[in-house]
Amino acid sequence: MKLIIEPTDGVAPILAAITSAKKSVEIAIFRFDRKDLETALTAAVVKGVRVIALIAFHNRGGEASLRKLELRFLAAGIIVARTSGDLTRYHDKYVVIDRRVLCMLSTNFTRLDIDHSRGFGIVTTRANWVHEARRLFRADCSRAKYVPKTETFVVSPVNARKSLAAFLQRAKKELLIYDPRITDREMLRVLDERRKAGVAIRVIGTVGGRSQLDVQRLGGVRLHTRTIIRDRREAFIGSQSLRAPELDSRRELGLIIQDVKAVKKLIETFESDWDPKRSVKVKADKKETAVAQDKESEKAVKVLTKDLSPIVSTMKKAVKRAVAKAGEDVLHDKGVKETMKKVVKKAVKDAVHEAVRESRKS
DSSP: OOOEEEEEEEHHHHHHHHOOSSSSEEEEEEOOOOOHHHHHHHHHHTTEEEEEEEEOOOOOTHHHHHHHHHHHHTTTTTTEOOSSSSSSSOOOOOEEEEEEEEEEEESSHHHHHHHHHHEEEEOOOOOOOHHHHHEEEHHHHTOOOOOOOOOOOETTTTTHHHHHHHHHTOOEEEEEEEEEEEHHHHHHHHHHHHHTOOOOEEEEEEOOOOSEEEOOOSSSSOOOEEEEEEETTEEEEEEESSSSHHSSEEEEEEEEOHHHHHHHHHHHHHHHHGGGGOOTTTTOOOOHEEEHHHHHHHHHHHHHHHHHHHHHHHHHHHHHHHHHHOGGGGGGGGHHHHHHHHHHHHHHHHHHHHHHHHHHHH
C-alpha cells in the first residue's frame, strides 16, 4: 500500500499508475483539467491498452467542460460512459489498473486539487478492494444497483452512514479529522458522545451547529480531503464529508485502512497541519468565533454587494414602475411605504432560501 499526500506528491503517482498499465485502465472522473493525465491516457490507448472513462453526468458549473472532455476522449479512442442522473452527484474518483491495482483518491483530477490542496490517496493491490472497485465501476457504467460486500470499502449512499458511524463509535482515545464541513446531526451526536466519553477530538475544517470540539481551519493550502484517523491505528480516507448530502444522496467512495506506515504518515501530516494558535473550542470561545464570523461576514457582504447589484437594479426599476402607476402620492403614505418594504424583504428572503436549497443540492 502506498499513501499519496497532496500537494507534496503531485500528479506523479497517478501518472506512474496509468503509464504502468499493460491491459486496461478504468477511471472515474468528476472534475478533470490535467493535460498531463489526458496525454497519459491517450498514450495508453496508442500502445494497445483498453481505457474506459466513467464521466460524471454533471458537476456544478462544469458540465460544458465534461462534455468537451468526452469528445476529446472519444476522438483519442477512449471508451466513454456517463453516470446516471439518479443521484445529486457522482463525486467519487478512482482508477483501476490492469484489474489488479486501485488508486482511490480524495482529490479530483485537477490542478487545484493536486497542486494546491491538502488531499490524500491510496494505491493498493488488495484484492477485495480492487474487486469491489471494479464492481462499482461496472455498476455505475451500466446504471445498475451496487451493494458493497465489505465494510472497509465505504460507498455513499449505500453503506457510508453505517460504516462511518461505527468507525467513529469505536474510538477509545483519539480522533483526528480533516473535513471541510461537518454538519450531519447523527455524526455530530456520535462525536459529542465520544468527546464526553473522554476521546480527544481535533478537527481541521469546519463544524456546523453548537459544538465543544477543537476546530481550526487549515493554513497555507486549501482543504479538500475527508480523512479520519482513529486511535492512531486506523484511518478513513475518502471523498465524503460528514454531512447528509455526501452520506445519503451522492456517490462517494472511501477506504478504511490499517496499514501502519500509511497511518503514521497521516498522523505526521495532521500534526504538521495542526497549529495550536488557531485552535478554538467552537462553543466555549465565543469571542474568537465571533471575530472569525465577522471576517466571513465581511467577505460575504463584498460578494453579495457585487453579485446582487443586478437584482438591486431590477428591484429599483420595479418600484419606480409601481410608483408611476399608483402616483407619487404613495410616497407620502406611511402604510404603503411599510407594505412595500415588506414585499421587498419577502422577495429577497425567498430568493435567499431558494439559493440555500440549490447550494445544498450541490
